[in-house]
Amino acid sequence: MDILSLARFQFGMTTVFHFFFVPLSIGLGIAIAIMETLYVVKKDEIYKDMTKFWSKIFLLSFAVGVVTGIIQEFQFGMNWSEYSRFMGDIFGAPLAVEALLAFFLESTFIGLWMFGWDKFSKKLHLLCIWLVAIGSTISALWILAANAFMQNPVAYEIDVEGNRAILTSFSGLLKNHQLWAEFPHVIFGALVTGGFVIAGSSAWMMMKKKDLPFFRKSIKFGLILGLVGSILTMGAGHYQMNMVAKDHPMKFAAMEGIYEDTESPAPWTIISGIDTKNKKTDWAIEVPYLLTLLGGQDSYKGMDNVNKDLHKEHDKQFGKDMDYYVPVKTLFWGFRFMAGFGTLMALMAVVGLFLLKNNKLEKMNWLLILFTAGIFFPFISNTTGWLITELGRAPWTVYGLFTIADSVSPGVTAGNLLFSNIIYFGLFAVLGFVMVVKSKRAIAKGPYYVDQSEAKKDGIDPFAKEVF
Numbered sequence: 001m002d003i004l005s006l007a008r009f010q011f012g013m014t015t016v017f018h019f020f021f022v023p024l025s026i027g028l029g030i031a032i033a034i035m036e037t038l039y040v041v042k043k044d045e046i047y048k049d050m051t052k053f054w055s056k057i058f059l060l061s062f063a064v065g066v067v068t069g070i071i072q073e074f075q076f077g078m079n080w081s082e083y084s085r086f087m088g089d090i091f092g093a094p095l096a097v098e099a100l101l102a103f104f105l106e107s108t109f110i111g112l113w114m115f116g117w118d119k120f121s122k123k124l125h126l127l128c129i130w131l132v133a134i135g136s137t138i139s140a141l142w143i144l145a146a147n148a149f150m151q152n153p154v155a156y157e158i159d160v161e162g163n164r165a166i167l168t169s170f171s172g173l174l175k176n177h178q179l180w181a182e183f184p185h186v187i188f189g190a191l192v193t194g195g196f197v198i199a200g201s202s203a204w205m206m207m208k209k210k211d212l213p214f215f216r217k218s219i220k221f222g223l224i225l226g227l228v229g230s231i232l233t234m235g236a237g238h239y240q241m242n243m244v245a246k247d248h249p250m251k252f253a254a255m256e257g258i259y260e261d262t263e264s265p266a267p268w269t270i271i272s273g274i275d276t277k278n279k280k281t282d283w284a285i286e287v288p289y290l291l292t293l294l295g296g297q298d299s300y301k302g303m304d305n306v307n308k309d310l311h312k313e314h315d316k317q318f319g320k321d322m323d324y325y326v327p328v329k330t331l332f333w334g335f336r337f338m339a340g341f342g343t344l345m346a347l348m349a350v351v352g353l354f355l356l357k358n359n360k361l362e363k364m365n366w367l368l369i370l371f372t373a374g375i376f377f378p379f380i381s382n383t384t385g386w387l388i389t390e391l392g393r394a395p396w397t398v399y400g401l402f403t404i405a406d407s408v409s410p411g412v413t414a415g416n417l418l419f420s421n422i423i424y425f426g427l428f429a430v431l432g433f434v435m436v437v438k439s440k441r442a443i444a445k446g447p448y449y450v451d452q453s454e455a456k457k458d459g460i461d462p463f464a465k466e467v468f
Contacts (some may be wrong), residue, residue, distance in 0.1 A: 001418075002463060003412060003413070003414050003417060004404070004405060004408055005410075006414060006417035006418060006421060007079040007080065007408050007412070007417055008024065008404065008422065008443065009421065010075065010079060010417060010421050010424060011072075011075050011079065011080070012466050013421070013424065013425065013428070014068070014071055014072045014075060014424060014428075015072060015386070016383055016386065016387075017064065017068055017431075018071075018224075019073050019382060019383065019386050020229045020345075020379055020383075021061045021062075021064050021068060021435075022064035022069075022190075023033060023141065023189055023190035023193040023194075023355065023378070024061045024066060024137045024188065024193050024194065024197060025058060025061040025136060026133075026137060026140060026187065026190035026193075026194070027061045027066045027190035027191050027192070027193040027194020027197070027225075027229075028039075028054065028055075028057060028058035028061060028194040028196060028197065028198075029062075029129075029132055029133040029136050029194075030059060030133045030137075030191060031054065031058075031191075031194040031195065031198060031221070031222075031225055031234070032051055032054055032055050032129060032133075033133040034221075034225075035047050035050045035051040035054065035221070036048070036051045036125075036126050036129055037126060037278045039051060039122075039131075039285065040123060040126050040363035040456070041156045043132060045218055045225045046213070047213065048361065049214065049447050049448075050214070050217065050218055050447075050449075051176040052117075053131075053214075053218075053447040054198060054218070056369065056439075056442040057197065057201075057442065057443070058407070058436055059110075059114070060339075060435055060439055060442075061435070062110065063236075064431055064435050066245060067277055067431065068272070068428070068431070071424065071427070073340075076091075077079075078113040078409065078412070078420070079408060079409050079410060079412055079417065080397075080407050080409060081176050081409040081410070081411075082407050082408060082409065082410065083397050083402065083407035083408075084163060084405055085305075086163065086164045086402050086406075086407070087149075087397075087398060087402070088164065088297060089163060089164065089165060089166050089167050090149055090156060090158055090165050090167050090173070091146050091149075091324075091428070093167060093173070094142040094143070094146045094173065095142065095143070095146060097142050098139050098250045100136050101119035101138070102136075102138040102139035102141075102142060102382060103134075103135070103139055105131060105132075105134070105135035105138070106135030106139065107129070107135075109129075109131040109132045109135065110128075110132045112128045112130060113125065113129045116122070116128060117466050121235060130312075131229055132190075132346055134325045137144065140183070140186055140187065141179075141183055142271055144182045144183050144186060145174060145176070145179050146465045147181055147182065147319075147389075147396070148178040149173060149176065150396075150399065151178045151182075151248070151389070152176055152399060153165070153170050153398055153399060153400065153401055154172055154173065154175070154176045154180040154448050155167060155170075155171075155172025155176075155461075156168055156274055157167040157171050157347070157357065158204045158229055158401075163204070163299075164190070165398070165401065169214045170464035172283060173247075176270050177243060177276060178243060178247065181236075181240040181243040182240065182389075184232070184236040184239075185233060185237055185240050185385075186231040186234040187386070188229050188233040189228070189229070189233050189378065189381065190229075190232050190237050191228065191232070191380055192225075192229035192233055192342070192345060192378045192381070193229075193230030193379070193382065194222075194225060195221075195222045195223065195224070195226030195227075195228075195229055195349075195433055196222065196226045196345060196374050196375060196377060196378050197222070197293070197375055197378075198218055198221065198225070199218075199219045199222030199223050199349075199352070199371055199374065200222075200371050200372050200373070201218075201372075201373030201375065201443045202215040202216075202218040202219035202222060203215075203219060203368040203369075203372045203374075204368075204369035204372045204443070205443065205444075205446065206219065206361075206368055206371070207255050207365060207368045207369070208361050209362075210446055211446045211448065212285045212362065213448055214446075214447050214448075216356065216362070217273075219352070219356065219361070219371070220306040220353065220356055223348075223349045223352045223353050223356070224349075224353065226346075226349045227346060227349035227350065227353070227371075230345050230346035230349060231341060231346065233342060234342065234343075237339070237342070237352050238294065241463055242296065243299065244305030244392075245300065246390060247261075247399075248393070248399070249300075249301055249306045249309075250303060250306045250307070250310065250326055250392075251326060251388070251392030251393070252300065252327070253300065253301060253302055253303045253306055254303060254325075254326045254327075254328045254331040254332060254392065255332060255334075255335040255388065255392070256268070256291065256300070256332070256335075257269050257272045257274050257281055257284070258260060258268055258281075258300060258302040258303060259279055259281055259303050259304055259334045260278055260302040260304060261299060261300070261301050261302045262291065262299045262300045262302070262303075262339055263299065264292070264298040264299040265288075265289045265291075265292035265293075265299070266289075266295070266300055267286035267287060267288045267289065267290060267291055268290035268291040268294065268298070269284045269285070269286050269291075270283050270284075270285045270286065270287060271284070271336070272284035273284070273331070274328055274329055274332060276328050278327060278399065279303070279304065279325070282349030294463070298360060302334075303328070306324070307325060309323045310322075310324040310401035311324065312422060313400075315401065318403065322403070323395065324395065326391060326392050326393075326394045327391050329393070330387060330388075330391055331387075331388050331391060331392055332375045333383040334382070334385075334387050334388045335388055337380060337381070337384045338380075338381045338385045338388065339453070340385040341377045341378075341380050341381045342381050344377065345374065345377050345378065345381075346435075348370070348371065350388070351367075352371060355375050356365070397398055444464075
């Protein structure tokens with residue numbers, strides 16, 4: 001593999017692994033804040049138990065997310081120094097605010113919340129977890145502000161002599177319409193992730209017939225959160241798709257598998273046989289008129305004509321004949337996996353809540369198995385969505401301004417990258433294994449577990465509620 005391919009693989013691997021934990025920690029943080037709010041308002045101890053129990057998974061995901069985030073930041077200096085030089089003035093501002101304000105807020109109050117159960121009043125303690133949840137959400141806002149600039153550059157000028165972008169308006173960076181398409185989609189997706197991790201883990205414990213009242217309450221909470229998040233994600237995703245159609249016509253055409261311009265009104269393709277070598281679609285199963293109804297346009301340009309437009313617009317700018325086609329199959333099937341699993345989770349939530357209301361869910365082991373498998377569904381949707389966002393921007397790191405090929409560090413060698421890829425892959429494998437094992441053990445113990453040998457030593461009833 002060449003240097004560029006190795007650098008891209010490493011960044012993709014690091015980003016995907018980090019993004020497993022970003023929506024999980026955001027979603028669980030909000031879920032736990034809601035649980036504790038219910039405890040303070042309703043004064044029902046089960047919500048306190050739920051808060052403390054599910055916070056174990058939240059704290060694990062938060063810790064691993066921090067570690068993987070730091071590793072990801074190393075990439076900019078290691079493999080993408082030319083990108084960092086070009087984007088430094090733009091990228092630096094939101095990342096500095098994220099580190100100094102948002103991350104400081106969440107990391108400070110997460111410590112106060114962890115150790116403040118018996119030291120603060122209920123309302124003050126509740127405020128701490130809400131500040132953690134708000135800090136995590138704001139942290140995502142600043143990261144996405146930088147990413148939105150890469151999707152749709154705004155509020156900048158080019159320093160021709162230094163060949164770099166200069167920020168002209170910080171408020172203009174925040175007004176980027178791509179930011180307000182991405183941000184709600186990510187946050188609502190995080191709610192789905194948190195909800196289905198809670199629901200799926202609860203379903204696993206319900207199959208074991210362990211602590212049923214606790215896990216019935218937990219699965220109901222998770223499914224409600226997942227359903228609300230799913231509906232909101234669909235709305236945010238629809239809005240973002242409209243933005244993609246306007247700003248990135250090549251990405252949109254690839255997501256729909258369109259090589260030639262559509263007829264009017266435009267049909268939506270369910271599945272198709274895409275021939276990337278000959279740049280054509282061999283066959284397709286379509287729903288007439290649906291793409292026009294969803295996107296609001298009578299017809300859409302295909303990749304072939306978009307490619308011609310991009311050649312006219314950018315070849316002279318970059319002084320070379322570039323390939324503007326994106327990974328079509330990845331985007332086409334990635335979109336269907338993202339939307340398909342998103343729809344499936346919404347249906348699962350509706351069915352699960354209906355069966356819970358009628359006291360039937362815990363009797364249906366096959367459905368509990370499906371809900372347990374559902375733990376992985378939001379991660380599939382999140383990952384495919386992120387791949388669409390990033391791979392669909394090719395051949396640029398900053399759309400229309402700076403190419404991927406020009407972004408890589410000039411000093412790295414293939415050997416350097418191969419070595420660091422192996423090290424990072426091993427590190428991620430260990431972190432992922434530890435996260436899964438620790439989470440499984442914490443859930444399997446149940447909410448009221450007390451180590452019997454330690455309990456006897458301290459004169460505590462081993463079957464009493466755990467003192468968290």
